[in-house]
Amino acid sequence: MAQVKVIKCLQFRIYPDAAQQVLIWKTFGCCRWMWNHLLDERIKSNKVLDGVKFKNTTPAHFKKIPENSFLKEVDALALANEQLNVNRACSKCFAKGKTPKFRAKRNERRSYTTNAVNNNIELIHIRDTENYLKLPKLRLVKIIRHRNIPDGAVLKHVTVKETASGKFFAALTYEVMQEEVQPVTEFKDVESFDYNMRDLVVSASGRYDIQAEDIHWYRKMEQKLAKEERRLSHMEYGSNHYRKQKHRVGAIHEKIANRRNDFLHNLSRDVADEFDAVAVEDINLHGMAQALNFGKSIHDNGFGRFRGFLAYKLKAQGKALVKVSWNFPSTQRCSVCHHINSKVKDLSVREWVCPSCGALHNRDKNACANLKQEAINYLNRWANGDSTLILTPEGVLSVKKPHLLKGGE
Ligand SMILES: [Zn+2]
Known part of the structure; x- marks a missing residue:
């Protein structure tokens, strides 16, 4: 039977230490910076050239400028991916006569994607209770391997993200060869x-x-969420209390989303x-x-x-x-x-x-x-x-x- 390539994405909880967390946050910030600057260049050149061609500025161009040396601290592949993101967003939006949006710090996207090249990313197994994910710049990050990687899977890229409640995850995307599924031709049920x-x-x-x-639990949790969100709105933005409360609100959001997804996954599975x-x-x-x-x-x-x-x-x-x-x-x-x-x-x-x-x-x-x-x-x-x-x-x-x-x- 024919084999086909399929994409499998596995998500694992990671526990970066304090220094690693700071570096992850810096990477989010640099990705946002790169997105905004590349987008700015694209919009400018698009105006000059009347949308026919564009000057394809690369992250390397910005890194060469001395005052941008902070960009060198973070994963270069994460920044390179921002260029792809900008290009993709621009061709999609420009075709509709729109412009992609600049990213604001306040609602920063808390994730970045890096690519697997030359074994720069590896899962390292020490013992059952001790596993690490080796990532560019971050080196070894503690990971909980709650499931196995399929045999023969080839790692393509990894997305590091922080959720609204302050948890960190790594989503590992693999290419796996699988037997081709034959389409069902008889529809009895x-x-x-x-x-x-x-x-x-x-x-x-x-x-x-x-x-x-x-799904009545949903309403109940929504009420709880509303209460905590009200509390948050009375706090001073950026204060310690605010940060803690923001995580609390984020945790409720996550709990609601998880329960809803569990429910819908089980139902659709059956x-x-x-x-x-x-x-x-x-x-x-x-x-x-x-x-x-x-x-x-x-x-x-x-x-x-x-x-x-x-x-x-x-x-x-x-x-x-x-x-x-x-x-x-x-x-x-x-x-x-x-x-x-x-x-x-x-x-x-x-x-x-x-x-x-x-x-x-x-x-x-x-x-x-x-x-x-x-x-x-x-x-x-x-x-x-x-x-x-x-x-x-x-x-x-x-x-x-x-x-x-x-x-x-
Ligand atoms: Zn009738």
Whole structure:
């Protein structure tokens, strides 16, 4: 069977000593400095040359200037990566007529990425309770190796980060050879999810409905967070109390994020293992949040994040997440006879009887049934080579967007 290269990212807690912490903080600062200066150069040269070409200033150029000698203290590869970041951000933003933002010190990005070249980065094992990660400039940093590195994995780069609660982590990105996953061709079991404000998420099988009480801990922690944030706002910026309180607030944020991710990972794991394909509606969550002013609830239950987790877990098994087009009338259509009942548009209609065939429908269950039917329709069309559909590298099957359709024809 064919082997394919896959990227695996493993994150480990690290415990830098006091001097190493200072150097890490300096590196964050130098990366921000480099980003701002390189961006400035790019914007200036872009204006002069009218966007046709740009002068590609390198970090080395800034390092040569005597008053910038502080840049030599930190990892050179971290600074080199900032140049790539700036270039990437510029080509993306300039194309849209926008400019990337300068970084402010106050909300500094607390991470930097360095590359693995000539064994400059190594995991060093002394004994089970004593492991180190050798990093450029920092040398040996204590690391907790809670899991093993896959056999034959090749280290590509490492991201060092500090979380809002003041913990340090190293994310190690490896290239691993794996057997190619064969795509699933028979879709016997298809699940579908519909999104609903009242019960949050409803599933066609009924086994994976998520109700408000399933995530009620979230509200509780939010209240606690609000209290601590209020406290922080009364403290003097930059003071010792402020710093400690900021870490406390950060720790609550992290706890909420961790619990939510655990919950969504477990749920998506079960669903991806059990079904051959999963259907969701291709709704623009951001637009919906604004239009209906449900911003907070949408953010809370993480439906978008759930779809993301689901997509890559399905893909790993050769399965697909089907995003059914937003203009498919999943709510208004009778899943039995396909009659369209526009009266169901009103959000207050929870149950209805089909005027055509007399079937009694629960609003959400009917929508789920329709999404499931449409997903099976997509999967069959895809199997028959329908070119109006697209399967993304993320494992999402959907209708091609109109501008892509034109380009392809
Ligand atoms: Zn009907």
